[in-house]
Amino acid sequence: MGPSAQWIRGVALAGAAACLLISAGAGGQAAAFPGVNYGPFHRPGQSPEHTVRLSAEHLEADLAAISAAGFRVVRTFGLDNGLDQIVPIAHRRFPKMAFFIGVYVCGTGHDDSANPHSTRSQMNAAIRLANAYDSVEAIVVGNECLAGEPEACRQPVAVEQLIADIEDVRRGLADPARARVRVTTAMSMVAAVKHYETHGRRLAAHVDAVMVNIYPFFDKLAAADAPQAFAGALQHVMRLYAFSGKSVIVGETGWPSAGPANGAAVPGREHQADYLRAVSRYARAHRIELFLFEMFDEPWKQAAESVGPHWGLFDSGGRPKFSPPFPWAAD
Numbered sequence: 001m002g003p004s005a006q007w008i009r010g011v012a013l014a015g016a017a018a019c020l021l022i023s024a025g026a027g028g029q030a031a032a033f034p035g036v037n038y039g040p041f042h043r044p045g046q047s048p049e050h051t052v053r054l055s056a057e058h059l060e061a062d063l064a065a066i067s068a069a070g071f072r073v074v075r076t077f078g079l080d081n082g083l084d085q086i087v088p089i090a091h092r093r094f095p096k097m098a099f100f101i102g103v104y105v106c107g108t109g110h111d112d113s114a115n116p117h118s119t120r121s122q123m124n125a126a127i128r129l130a131n132a133y134d135s136v137e138a139i140v141v142g143n144e145c146l147a148g149e150p151e152a153c154r155q156p157v158a159v160e161q162l163i164a165d166i167e168d169v170r171r172g173l174a175d176p177a178r179a180r181v182r183v184t185t186a187m188s189m190v191a192a193v194k195h196y197e198t199h200g201r202r203l204a205a206h207v208d209a210v211m212v213n214i215y216p217f218f219d220k221l222a223a224a225d226a227p228q229a230f231a232g233a234l235q236h237v238m239r240l241y242a243f244s245g246k247s248v249i250v251g252e253t254g255w256p257s258a259g260p261a262n263g264a265a266v267p268g269r270e271h272q273a274d275y276l277r278a279v280s281r282y283a284r285a286h287r288i289e290l291f292l293f294e295m296f297d298e299p300w301k302q303a304a305e306s307v308g309p310h311w312g313l314f315d316s317g318g319r320p321k322f323s324p325p326f327p328w329a330a331d
Contacts, residue, residue, distance in 0.1 A: 034280045034328045035073035035100070036066060037252055037294040040083065042316040047300035054082035060089050065318050066295055067094050070329055075100040075251070075291045077143060079125040080117045087129050087136060098137045100291070101126050105142030105165060105185075107155035119157075123165060127172035130181045138182040140211065140251070141166050146199055149188045159199055163206050182208035186251040189214065192237055204244045209289075212237050213252040217307075220263025223255065223271035227278035234288070247289065253279055254293035257321055259307030267307055269321050276313070277327035284330065292328060 040054055040062055041047050063086070066074060074090075074097060076083060090097045103122045112118040123141070130136040142162055144151035157165070162185060170183045184207040191199040192212045204210055214233050216226035230253060238248050255275040256267040276292060283290040297316040301308030313328070314320050 034071070034283055035075055035289070035291040036069075036071045036313070037075045037077070037291050038062065038066060038086075039077060039294055039296065039298050040086075041300055042296035042298045042312070042318075044299070044316075048078070048081060051081055054085075056082075056085055056089060059083075059086055060093060061318070062296070063090055063094055063097065065314065067097060069295075069313070069320070069326060071295075072096060073098045073100065073137070073291075075102065075140065077102040078104040079122040079129075080104070084125050084129065087133050091133050091135055095135070098135050100138040100140050101129060101136055102140045102143060102186075103165075103169070105145040105157055105162065106153035107157045107161070108153060110157070110161070119165065123169055123172075127169060130177045131172075131174050134176075134180065136177070136181055138184060138209070139169055141169055141183065141185050143186040143251070144188045144191070144213065145185070146187075146191050148195070149190050151188070159202055163203065166203075166206050184209050184211045184249070186211045186213055188212070189233065189237075193240065196240060200240070204241055204246065207246065209247045209249050210237070210241045210244065211249040211251040213293075214250055215253060217255055217262060217265045217267075220265050222264040223266060223268075223275060226255065226265070226275050227282065230279055231282055250283075250288060250290040252291055252293040254311050256307040256310040257297075257312070258310040262307075267310060273322050273327040280328040281331070 040059060041051060076086060076099065079101065087099055087101065103119065103126050105119045109115055109118045111120045113120045113124065115121060126139045130139055142165065145157055146152060146159060146162065147156040149156070166183055166185060173181055185203060187200060187203065189212065193200065214230055216229040219229065221229050234248070234250065241248060255272040257269045257272045259267045261267065279290065282288065292313065294311050296314050296318065297309050297312035299309045299316050320326070
């Protein structure tokens with residue numbers, strides 16, 4: 001989960017005006033959709049560290065809210081703590097919903113298959129779900145999990161380990177899942193651009209699509225300039241990875257509704273709505289696969305960063321921050 005702590009201003013602004021006119025469809029992109037990132041630990045006292053297992057009732061209520069908000073594609077961030085129930089519940093109750101299921105990748109206890117929190121256990125769970133349910137469209141092996149990336153755990157994995165994990169997941173897929181499910185990892189701009197030669201370029205050879213998280217908020221940009229900066233950064237990434245012939249997916253982007261300012265980047269519901277509307281329009285116009293961050297506010301993230309709890313499109317109680325039509329809806 002989570003916004004990148006570093007941003008590259010030159011990347012964000014370079015070529016922004018031009019990229020607003022260029023269709024990403026020419027790069028082999030799939031059909032556009034505004035998907036949503038879903039972190040389920042949004043109720044009082046819940047967190048990935050302290051919640052033993054989320055109930056099926058909780059997850060079903062969240063999925064109902066996601067469906068009612070108009071999202072068809074959902075990205076998750078792990079398969080422990082009961083999150084392995086999400087796909088089966090949706091299969092029964094929301095059969096039109098599709099999933100990019102996430103595997104939490106960390107070096108600590110990486111291969112301890114007896115520990116349900118370990119990377120190996122979650123990889124095995126992802127493979128089982130993908131083989132059993134055709135609603136699984138992708139498996140995202142790790143989210144900003146390399147050394148120096150904002151979301152890396154205390155023992156980040158090496159690029160070689162992440163590549164091995166991606167290949168292990170792919171080998172575990174049986175027909176017809178092997179042909180249907182894309183296997184990838186989510187990179188921050190640090191790995192995708194700053195460390196392109198040592199990280200991004202190497203990973204691109206092993207993924208089925210290049211996934212990158214883009215957050216203009218962390219470059220201290222004013223909300224009015226953020227959509228253009230987003231477009232410029234995305235176009236730069238697409239040029240970098242054009243050699244691979246693979247599509248580029250925006251794994252996360254968003255704007256916080258509250259919290260302290262980051263230079264000229266000021267949180268607020270109006271700024272959030274404007275940004276969500278702009279990037280959603282851009283995704284549709286240019287056939288970009290894009291996930292908005294995130295469905296619900298998650299109060300437990302207060303310890304991580306001051307704006308951490310405020311990225312939700314809905315508050316932690318499940319109430320929308322915007323009146324319909326929602327800013328991510330088609331005009």
